[in-house]
Amino acid sequence: MHVTRIRFRSYAAAAGVLLSVASMDALAQSDNQAWVTDELSTYVRSGPTDGYRIIGTLNAGEQVEVLETSGNYTRVRNSDGNTVWVLSEELQQTPSAVEQLPALEAQVEELTAELEGINDAWEQRVASMTETLEVRQRRIEELEARNQELDSQAEASRQQVRGLQARLETQEEDLLMRYFMYGGGVAGAGLLVGLIVPHLPRRRKKRDRWF
Numbered sequence: 532m533h534v535t536r537i538r539f540r541s542y543a544a545a546a547g548v549l550l551s552v553a554s555m556d557a558l559a560q561s562d563n564q565a566w567v568t569d570e571l572s573t574y575v576r577s578g579p580t581d582g583y584r585i586i587g588t589l590n591a592g593e594q595v596e597v598l599e600t601s602g603n604y605t606r607v608r609n610s611d612g613n614t615v616w617v618l619s620e621e622l623q624q625t626p627s628a629v630e631q632l633p634a635l636e637a638q639v640e641e642l643t644a645e646l647e648g649i650n651d652a653w654e655q656r657v658a659s660m661t662e663t664l665e666v667r668q669r670r671i672e673e674l675e676a677r678n679q680e681l682d683s684q685a686e687a688s689r690q691q692v693r694g695l696q697a698r699l700e701t702q703e704e705d706l707l708m709r710y711f712m713y714g715g716g717v718a719g720a721g722l723l724v725g726l727i728v729p730h731l732p733r734r735r736k737k738r739d740r741w742f
Contacts, residue, residue: 563597565607565622575615579604586615595622 573591576583579601589595595607597618604616 534601561690565595565597565605567626571616573621575617577616579616587613589615589617594626597622622671 567661573589574585575587575589577586589607593609595609598606598608598614600606600619601616605619605622606614606616607622608614625662
């Protein structure tokens with residue numbers, strides 16, 4: 532997750548820069564405020580043309596108050612209260628990078644902390660989801676093992692039923708064979724009796740005498 536955090540920090544920095552660019556106009560205090568460009572220094576003159584002598588410099592990024600404009604020059608007052616003329620093109624209506632940097636750094640830190648919090652929450656959520664999936668996977672494996680066990684028991688029961696059916700069929704065949712044998716024996720005995728009885732000597736009946 533270290534790589535992810537680095538990416539989040541990069542995103543935070545980029546987001547901070549974008550936010551700063553979007554809020555540059557809001558940072559300006561009023562229409563008569565300006566900032567010296569981010570050059571090393573800016574020469575100032577005593578009047579509004581190049582013919583006036585240079586009387587000093589303004590620091591890069593320094594905030595000044597705009598008093599008036601004449602031609603290519605603008606008369607400004609610096610923080611020390613000095614009034615000088617400076618080329619208008621060397622002024623800008625948005626705070627310089629020097630003044631924006633602390634705000635940008637604060638925004639970057641704030642966004643970085645927020646994104647790290649989001650990252651931690653996401654990691655916890657992923658861990659919870661992973662744990663849930665592992666529990667479900669174990670449950671599935673247990674059910675599959677139980678299903679295989681039940682299948683084995685069912686197959687054993689089916690084999691036992693087939694064996695009992697085979698024995699039952701065999702017993703039925705034996706019973707039929709016995710019936711046939713008993714029937715044949717009875718029929719043979721009857722036939723034998725039928726053959727023997729006619730040849731047995733018969734007793735003569737005594738006639739009744741009448742006196």
